[in-house]
Amino acid sequence: MTSQATSIEFTLPLWLHEYMQSCESIISLDDRMAFVIKAAERNVIEGTGGPFAAAIFESDSGKLISLGVNLVTAEQASILHAEMVAITLAQKKLGTYDLGGAGLQQHELVSSTEPCAMCFGAIPWSGLRRVVTGARDEDARQIGFDEGPKPEDWRSELSRRQIEVVTDINRDEARQVLINYRSQGGKIYNSREAG
Amino acid sequence: MTSQATSIEFTLPLWLHEYMQSCESIISLDDRMAFVIKAAERNVIEGTGGPFAAAIFESDSGKLISLGVNLVTAEQASILHAEMVAITLAQKKLGTYDLGGAGLQQHELVSSTEPCAMCFGAIPWSGLRRVVTGARDEDARQIGFDEGPKPEDWRSELSRRQIEVVTDINRDEARQVLINYRSQGGKIYNSREAG
Secondary structure (H helix, E strand, O other): OOOOOOEEEEEOOHHHHHHHHOOOEOOOHHHHHHHHHHHHHHHHHOOOOOOOEEEEEEOOOOEEEEEEEOOHHHHOOOOOOHHHHHHHHHHHHHOOOOOOOOOOOOEEEEEEEOOOHHHHHHHHHHOOOEEEEEEOHHHHHHOOOOOOOOOOOHHHHHHHOOOEEEOOOOHHHHHHHHHHHHHOOOOOOOOOOOO | OOOOOOEEEEEOOHHHHHHHHOOOEOOOHHHHHHHHHHHHHHHHHOOOOOOOEEEEEEOOOOEEEEEEEOOHHHHOOOOOOHHHHHHHHHHHHHOOOOOOOOOOOOEEEEEEEOOOHHHHHHHHHHOOOEEEEEEOHHHHHHOOOOOOOOOOOHHHHHHHOOOEEEOOOOHHHHHHHHHHHHHOOOOOOOOOOOO
16 A cells, blocks of 8 residues: 655754844845845755755735745655745735735735746735846856746746736845855756756 | 744645646656546635646656645735746755756656746746746636736747647647636636726
């Protein structure tokens, strides 16, 4: 007989909880991004995962709803990109799979790097109204990360779904985190390493 | 201060564990798909989620590694498509984010419907070597599910990454599960219901 788990559990880094508590709300987009970039940096320093972070804010009030970091290697789960963690934590917190549902504030994802193909595909399902990014996908590719088979016109695909896209916020700082990761010999954890 | 969870936990339906135990390995692709389609059907009957299921098998031996069903509404998490659940359970079980890693058997995803944009993007990160599908994405769209901004040539995008794609296995039976779900008034849980 084949065993199957009865639940799926992921442990979040302890520092994430503490770092999140340092913030209640952030008004400007630049400051929201700075907060997220610092989390990406911290994820590397603490050795809890790749150089990526993402947070969900209420767009108007700037209230911080959730913060995710990349946990692929820490939790041995390839779906655990920072964006997926942030989306899932926000949905758990608000008790709904639809962050754009009736009666809710509008929510936005602030991500230290442009989404890969998977996270791009996850955004329309989440109910998010806006996506704000720092480093470009080409910055991630430059240090060896594969961004996957994402459509060239991913921005317009989201816009067509009434999801606003704002790119290049603090791009230099966000890219620097990627460059530092690479130069410290950080693991580039694309799958299929057996070729 | 803003609270943040210290873990993410998803509960799997009890019947899933029991159903999984009914099977150890399955030789033919048709029979693997029949097993998966039955899980999709069961997910609807039990009221635990949408009409989708996916399993991971060792391609050569047919050994069943994991079984996932759609848990979006049950767990209030938009990322919990059947494929994502199956991939994650397999990686947890084998202790690696890379199902195509050195020293492992080749693994395949058998999914009752072709992947949406998110699951398509997740496949290259998982280490899977083959994807086998039943109903087409147009069959899902026909009952009202949005399949997302997936490239038209998604099959060749996967092939280019040395991931084999086999479609239309038991398509009629797989499609029937979707049609039944719709005719029973099953929830079509695309997000952004507030418009």
